[in-house]
Amino acid sequence: MIPSPVPVVPPPYHSPEREKLQAQARRFAADRVLPIANELDPVKGEIPRSLLAEMAELGYFGITVPAEHGGLGLGAFEYCMVAEELARAWMSVASIIARAQGAGTDVADEARRNDLLRRSARGEWIGAIALSEPDAGSDLAGVATRAERDGDEYVLTGRKRWTGNAKAADFIQVLVRTADPGPDEPRSAGLATLLVEKERDGFPPGITGRPIDKIGYHGFVTWDLEFDGLRVPVANRVGERGFAETQQWLNIARVHTAARAVGLARAAVEDCIVYLQQRVQFDHPIGDFQAVRFKLATMAARVEQARAFYQHVAHLIDLGRPCEREAAMVKLMATEMAAEVTGDGIQLHGGNGYTTEHQVERHWRDARLTTIFEGTSEIQMKIVADRLLPRSPLG
Incomplete structure (x- = not known):
């Protein structure tokens, strides 16, 4: 309920x-x-x-x-x-x-x-995004999956990890390296995004995959993919600005993650409201006890705070404002909040919270992931700090 x-x-x-x-x-x-x-x-x-x-x-x-x-x-x-x-x-x-x-x-x-x-x-073009690799997660500029030009096609070779929904998807959008950066270019130079069209529930020749077993975030399968001679038409190159477009997409993705985190934390609060009225100890619903009531009040206040922040940043995006710093801030704050609030929800459920009999354990498992994907909390801190405090030349 x-x-x-x-x-x-x-x-x-x-x-x-x-x-x-x-x-x-x-x-x-x-x-x-x-x-x-x-x-x-x-x-x-x-x-x-x-x-x-x-x-x-x-x-x-x-x-x-x-x-x-x-x-x-x-x-x-x-x-x-x-x-x-x-x-x-x-x-x-x-x-x-x-x-x-x-x-x-x-x-x-x-x-x-x-x-x-x-x-x-119409929901007939649902995809998967293949960015991360075994050695390029937070450091996407280090992507090593190669796309070599061969006439009107690229030939892909490499490995991608953490590709959710890959097999069920209609397409996979893959971040690849088409050229090595020059001596005066940033490490992200030479990156491009290619569109791999495919049939649902299968992989085309040139892609093999292994499911990754996760502790949460169920609902679709997350894949470790191998690309071995996959051919993709040059016409399937997406966008023109390479890594810059990936970074712009990540801004929206991070606010979206903040919103998901708020939903999970709100679920913990709402589930606790019900449970604290049903669970009786010492002849009282445990929701009568001040320590429990204050914990719930703090949880609810933190959810409202994070919601106001993500809505503000989403509004800035809709205005076309550059907000990489703000997107990183709200992703950091909302996801850390969700991990803590859902953990508090387990605590308020007592021993019952550490079972699979109540939804609050699912909220916690999923909330824990939000602090990791779309850039870990530590990466968000780095983004914010680098925009607030430039490093000295000696640093």
Whole structure:
């Protein structure tokens, strides 16, 4: 059971249209996503195709796709707002929508690009992003997967790790090295993104994969991929600015992660509200005890704080403002908050929190990951510090 949300003063970014979209996503998460999560997460099951179809019908794969291409034509704010609601039920469902939203459509041919945008909005173009490698995770400038030009094709050789949804996807967007940097160029020079088109639930010749067994973040399979002579048309090169575009994408991804973290932390708070009224000790519901009440109050306050911050940064993105520092800040603050608040949720459940009988353990497992992917908390600290305090020439 999910308790009714506590009434609050409408935030400055409130509008009737956003309120309607949020209410719809909240109902969908509670009525459709949460029961499926409770059934499939314990057995590491995948999101059913039927649920993806329902999400497509609601427009969740095209929130940021322009209306002329069949999307909702909205911004990062609405995208993150919906993600929070979905993550409250199952984080993987909030994550799968990031693998559409026009991803894998920025090809040179305009007619093809428009067709892919329409497919993305309909949930028929859901992909996977292959950035990290065994020796290039936080240091993406160190990507070593090669793409050698051979006529009208690139030939890919290398290995990618942490590629979620790779086998089930319609495409894999792969960060590769097409050339080595020159002596006066940054290490990221020579990087490009290629679009690998594929059939769902399989890999084309030239790709093999091994599933990575995770402690959480179930709902789709995460893969370790090997590329061995995979041929990709030159026309499938995505964008023109290489690594700079990857960094820009990561800004939105980090705010999206902050929103997912807020959804997970909110889930812990709401679950605790129910549990603290049901669990009786010393002839009282444990929610009567001040130490417990104050812990819950602090948890709820931290969730509200993080939500206000991610909404602000999403608003800046929609205004077109450069906000790499702010995106790193909110990702750092919201995800660390979520890991701590969901941990507090386990504590308030006592011994029952350390079982799989309550949802709070799932919230904690998934929240713990948010401090790692899209750049660890330490990487976010480095980004923020480097923009606040330039290093001295002697440093």
